[in-house]
Amino acid sequence: MTSRTESLAGLAADAYVYGFPLVFDVSMISAFMHKGFGSLPPTPFNRFGHSTKLATPDAHFVSVNNDTVYSIAQVDISGGPVLLHVPDTVGAYYVLQFVDVWSNNFAYLGQRATGTEAGDWLVVPPGWSGTAPDGVRGVIDAPTSVISIVGRNACDGPEDMPRVQALQQQLTLTVLDPASHRTGLPAPDPDVPEELRFFERLRVWMAGFPPSAPDQDHQERFQPLGLLEEGPSPYVNADPALVKALTEGAAAGKARVEAASNPPADGARPPGAWEMNPHLFDYNLDHYGIGTIDSPQWRITDREASYLVRAAAARAALWGNHGYEAVYAHTFTDADGKQLNGARSYSLRFEQPPPVESFWSVTMYDTPDYYLVDNPVGRYSLGDRTPGLVYGEDGSLTVVIQRERPDDREGAANWLPAPAGDFRPMIRLYTPGQSVLDGTYQLPPIVARG
Structure with missing residues (x-):
C-alpha cells in the first residue's frame, strides 16, 4: 500500500x-x-x-x-x-x-x-x-x-x-x-x-x-x-x-x-545577473496563429519539459508575451549576490539605453506575490519614457533604488521606490533587438550603495 x-x-x-x-x-x-x-x-x-x-x-x-x-x-x-x-x-x-x-x-x-x-x-x-x-x-x-x-x-x-x-x-x-x-x-x-x-x-x-x-x-x-x-x-x-x-x-x-x-x-552566472529568458513562453507547441513565429527557435523541443516551463511562467508572469514581442528580466540579488531588500540603497547604471525598437522600463515588485509596491509618490516603474530623468553627459542613466526619497535632485529624479522588505525588480524590453534575443546584450547588475 x-x-x-x-x-x-x-x-x-x-x-x-x-x-x-x-x-x-x-x-x-x-x-x-x-x-x-x-x-x-x-x-x-x-x-x-x-x-x-x-x-x-x-x-x-x-x-x-x-x-x-x-x-x-x-x-x-x-x-x-x-x-x-x-x-x-x-x-x-x-x-x-x-x-x-x-x-x-x-x-x-x-x-x-x-x-x-x-x-x-x-x-x-x-x-x-x-x-x-x-x-x-x-x-x-x-x-x-x-x-x-x-x-x-x-x-x-x-x-x-x-x-x-x-x-x-x-x-x-x-x-x-x-x-x-x-x-x-x-x-x-x-x-x-x-x-x-x-x-x-x-x-x-x-x-x-x-x-x-x-x-x-x-x-x-x-x-x-x-x-x-x-x-x-x-x-x-x-x-x-x-x-x-x-x-x-x-x-x-x-x-x-x-x-x-x-x-x-x-554558479556560471555572475552574482546579481538578471534572469532574462526570451524563451520562457515557448511552451506552445501546437498552435501558431496570426502574429506568432512558427520556428524551431521559438519552440521547446521536449514536450514533457515544457509543462514545468509553462507552470513556472504562469506562476511568475501569467499572460506574458513571447520574447519577440517583449522580453522580461528579473533579479532577486545585487552584484554581491545578496538578496535585494529595502533596508539598503542601490543603483542601477545603464551605460547606454537597452537595445529595443519600442521602449523599455524597470518595475518594482514585492515578494513573494510579485505585486506592485505602494509608495508615497505613486511611481511604480521607470524607463525611457519617464519625464524628468537626469542622464549623464556620456548618455548614461543611473537609477536609484531605495525605500526613502533621495535628498539630491538627480537621485530624486531617477528614483525607483522600494518596499521595506525583500523585493524583485523586473525590466521589460518591448520589441527587443537581436542582441537581447541572442544573449549578447547583458543588463547591468544592481549595486549596493555605501
Missing part, C-alpha cells in the same frame, strides 16, 4: 505541474469576470474591460506591468465566431495577445505583428469551418472555446490617458449569434474538500477545455487519480489513500513550480 501511495503521489505531483497553468488561468478568468483587477472592472464574456489608469498596487495580479494600459476581454466562442474591431493607433505601440485557457499564446495583433491601422478580425472556435464575412483582415483560430485577449496600449503617463481612452472605446467585440454562447465557466463540485479542490478544478476544466491531441495523450496517464472521470466528482468521498496521495502530490508539485519560478543562482 505504501509503494502504491507513493506512486500515486508522484503521479499527482506530475498532474499538479501539468495542470497548474489551466487551473490558475481559469481562476484568473473567473476573478476578472466577477471582481475585476484593480481599475479593470468586473466584465462578462465577450466584452472588453478597460483600465482607466496605469496599474497600481491595488491590481493584485502577478507581475502586472505599469507601462501600458490594459484592455482585457474573456471571450467565449463556444457558440460560434466573434468579430473583433481594432482601431487605428496612428503608429503608437499596442499589442493584442491571444491566450488560450492552458496559457498558450497563440496569436498577436499590433504594431509588431500586423501594423497599427484599423481593421476587423474574426475569432473562431476549435474546428470551425465556416466562411468569414467580407472585409475582415484575417481569421484567428482559437485552440479552446474560451480565450483571453490581453490588450496593452502604450501610455506615456496620466496626460496621455485621453488618447488611450479614445482608442479603448473603439476596441469592440461583436457576437454573431448571441443566443448560442455559454453564460459561465464549467463549475467544479462545491462539496469537494478544500485540500482536493485543485484536482477537482483540473478534472472539470480539462474536460471542458480539451488541450491539443499530444497533450490529451499525455494526460491519459492521470486516469488512476480520477482526473479523467466524467459525471459526479470522485473527490467528494474519496478513498483515504487517494486523498493522502493527492495531498502529498499537490505539495510536491507546488514546490516544483515554486522552485522553477525562482531558480537558485546559476
